[in-house]
Amino acid sequence: MLFFSYFKDLVGREVTVELKNDLAIRGTLHSVDQYLNIKLENTRVVDQDKYPHMLSVRNCFIRGSVVRYVQLPPEGVDIELLHDATRREARGG
Amino acid sequence: MVYGVREINVSRSGSGSGGEPVNLIDTENGESLMRVQPGVDLVLSNLPPHSPGSGTLYVTTKQVIWVSDLGQTKGFAVDFLSISLHAVSRDPDAYPLPCLYTQIETEDDLHSNDSDSESNNHALDLSTVREMRLIPSDPTQLDSLFQTFCDCAELNPEPNAAAAAAAAAEEEGQQHNWIFSADQMEDDEQPEEEGYIAPNLANSLGHSNGDHDLARTVLELQINDQRFEDAEEVEHDGDGTHH
Numbered sequence: 001m002l003f004f005s006y007f008k009d010l011v012g013r014e015v016t017v018e019l020k021n022d023l024a025i026r027g028t029l030h031s032v033d034q035y036l037n038i039k040l041e042n043t044r045v046v047d048q049d050k051y052p053h054m055l056s057v058r059n060c061f062i063r064g065s066v067v068r069y070v071q072l073p074p075e076g077v078d079i080e081l082l083h084d085a086t087r088r089e090a091r092g093g
Numbered sequence: 094m095v096y097g098v099r100e101i102n103v104s105r106s107g108s109g110s111g112g113e114p115v116n117l118i119d120t121e122n123g124e125s126l127m128r129v130q131p132g133v134d135l136v137l138s139n140l141p142p143h144s145p146g147s148g149t150l151y152v153t154t155k156q157v158i159w160v161s162d163l164g165q166t167k168g169f170a171v172d173f174l175s176i177s178l179h180a181v182s183r184d185p186d187a188y189p190l191p192c193l194y195t196q197i198e199t200e201d202d203l204h205s206n207d208s209d210s211e212s213n214n215h216a217l218d219l220s221t222v223r224e225m226r227l228i229p230s231d232p233t234q235l236d237s238l239f240q241t242f243c244d245c246a247e248l249n250p251e252p253n254a255a256a257a258a259a260a261a262a263e264e265e266g267q268q269h270n271w272i273f274s275a276d277q278m279e280d281d282e283q284p285e286e287e288g289y290i291a292p293n294l295a296n297s298l299g300h301s302n303g304d305h306d307l308a309r310t311v312l313e314l315q316i317n318d319q320r321f322e323d324a325e326e327v328e329h330d331g332d333g334t335h336h
Contacts, residue, residue: 019177021196021223035250039243043180057180057187057194059236061243065251066177066198 002089006082007032007070016046016071017062023047025060036064097199098137098171098222103160114160117170118153128152128241132230135159135169136192137222146230152241154248159227171197171225173249179242181235182226191232193239195225 011029017038018024024047027040040060103114118124132146143161148168151158157176160168177196182188199220229235 021177021198023196025178033247035247037243037246057182057184059239060178060180061239061246062178063176063246 002085003036004032004034006085007036007038010072010076013073013076015040015073017067018069018071019062019066020068021066023050025062027060030059033064036067038062038064038067038070095172096175097197098169098175098219098225100219101158101160101168101170103158103166103168114151114158114168117156117158118151119155124153124155126151126153127245128238130229130234130238133159134228134230136226136228137169137217137219138224140217142190142228145228150227150229150238152238152245154245157227157242169219171195173242173245174251175199176242176246179239179246181239183232183235188226190228191235192226192228193235193242195227195242197223197225199223 007029011031013029014026015029016024016026017040023045025040025043026046027043030039030041032038038061040062041058043057043060101114101117104116113126113129118126128150130150130152133150134142134145134147135150136142143163147163148159148161151160156170156172158168158170160166175198177198179193179195181191182194183191188194199222201220227238229238
């Protein structure tokens with residue numbers, strides 16, 4: 001549940017979600033669920049030449065299983081916190 | 094499961110129009126109807142629309158079914174497992190009509206990506222359909238339709254992801270079985286002393302697969318690669334949870 005908890009803390013921030021089909025969508029993280037399904041608001045496609053019709057959609061729901069990467073805002077990454085959480089997770093609680 | 098969009102034949106409950114496409118809903122396995130939205134047009138890829146509001150949308154707990162009002166027995170269906178994303182599109186530059194835009198994962202996506210260039214030549218090769226637009230004649234329905242799709246998507250996690258999430262949810266306070274990296278295995282088996290060279294790890298590997306050469310190779314790799322052990326020690330010193 002580490003990533004679920006972590007992404008929940010990023011709600012309201014700008015992220016870029018890169019899908020396994022190479023589409024990259026930037027938007028405000030609206031919510032995330034236990035399957036890492038991601039809802040973005042005020043989205044725009046990073047590579048607009050490739051997906052012109054995706055230019056701007058207000059709400060977007062992305063299936064967790066098709067996400068390759070989530071690019072985080074640098075200021076949203078608390079390395080110390082993440083480090084500790086990762087270790088706790090690795091030790092099984 | 095079936096990937097992508099598929100063409101369907103509908104037999105309706107009752108006579109006349111308006112009945113549910115009963116033969117497509119697997120009620121015995123828990124599938125149920127979540128929403129019926131009349132007056133919806135369906136557009137696959139960049140094909141022209143049928144005609145405004147020319148079909149009825151049935152959203153079930155497992156799939157999206159669109160049935161043409163003209164044909165009455167023909168339609169299309171796609172499983173939620175195949176819907177990679179869905180979004181409300183209102184920007185006329187993106188598409189002339191407000192619609193629910195979806196991206197579809199196809200069988201091709203899993204095996205190869207070389208069919209993109211062909212997709213324009215086939216009027217209706219469903220295996221190449223990666224986009225689907227649902228255009229309600231009443232655009233004010235879009236937000237609630239979007240929400241219905243969200244709810245249903247969450248009912249259909251990846252089979253593997255569902256098992257993992259269930260295990261994680263149950264875990265609370267007890268040992269779980271996710272493996273994130275080799276570091277974790279090292280952590281789990283590593284006594285607190287220094288100078289440890291993982292004999293237990295090698296033994297268990299040796300017993301489990303009976304291949305002692307492989308076990309030795311793994312052990313040697315463990316011994317020779319000191320970088321990670323050094324990093325561990327530094328970090329342990331740093332956060333003070335050891336020694």
